[in-house]
Amino acid sequence: DTAVSQTPKYLVTQMGNDKSIKCEQNLGHDTMYWYKQDSKKFLKIMFSYNNKELIINETVPNRFSPKSPDKAHLNLHINSLELGDSAVYFCASSQTGTGASSYEQYFGPGTRLTVT
Amino acid sequence: GESVGLHLPTLSVQEGDNSIINCAYSNSASDYFIWYKQESGKGPQFIIDIRSNMDKRQGQRVTVLLNKTVKHLSLQIAATQPGDSAVYFCAETISGGYQKVTFGTGTKLQVIP
Structure with missing residues (x-):
């Protein structure tokens, strides 16, 4: 069973379109994240949700809107796609707590977004 | 050897040798550190x-x-084994509360058979 899954794995679209990426985790974790990885492999956090509540919101254009219908799902909707949005987007999850494991994040396989 | 610049820093190591990947972190307040491995x-x-x-x-x-x-x-x-070939990231955070984890730039490890 896949712990953190994302769909789609590849997404090719034109500038100006709106697209969504879905993420699901079956680990029972209460915190989920979206990261963006650029062509130089730099990994940067975008958003984090804890029990459906937004807790981290980095300086991301408001064209990006995360939605968490429940604690096992965190979707990312992107409006008016731009060339610079091309990247690999990773979803991750973790379980909050007092132990070290609360910082161990489990990543999905990534969604490669190409905007043409 | 290592290469830096516009490309991802790369470390090439002979199979069986030991590898050392280095990372400089930025926040002196960070008190918890993690290493991640990312395969292709x-x-x-x-x-x-x-x-x-x-x-x-x-x-x-x-x-x-x-x-x-x-x-x-x-x-x-x-x-080091061929299966160790990957990009390695160090990450830092401040424990307690909902602190974000900040990832370093990554180092590519190439294992030469």
Whole structure:
């Protein structure tokens, strides 16, 4: 069973379109994240949700809107796609707590977004 | 050897040798550090972590060293194998609450058979 899954794995679209990426985790974790990885492999956090509540919101254009219908799902909707949005987007999850494991994040396989 | 610049820093190691991947972290307030391994086409995977009250921690074939004085972290891989070829990231955070984890720039490890 896949712990953190994302769909789609590849997404090719034109500038100006709106697209969504879905993420699901079956680990029972209460915190989920979206990261963006650029062509130089730099990994940067975008958003984090804890029990459906937004807790981290980095300086991301408001064209990006995360939605968490429940604690096992965190979707990312992107409006008016731009060339610079091309990247690999990773979803991750973790379980909050007092132990070290609360910082161990489990990543999905990534969604490669190409905007043409 | 290592190469830096516009490309991802790369470390080439002969199979069977030991590898040392270095990382400089930025926030002196960070007290928890993690190493992740990212294989081609996959998401990062947790390897080992260390708290700031320790200066060394060992796992299976891996050792993490922490030098808080110079804000430096290293990952040592013993008897490097072809399956160790990947990009390695160090990450830092401040424990407690909902602190974000900040990832370093990554180092590509190439194992030469």
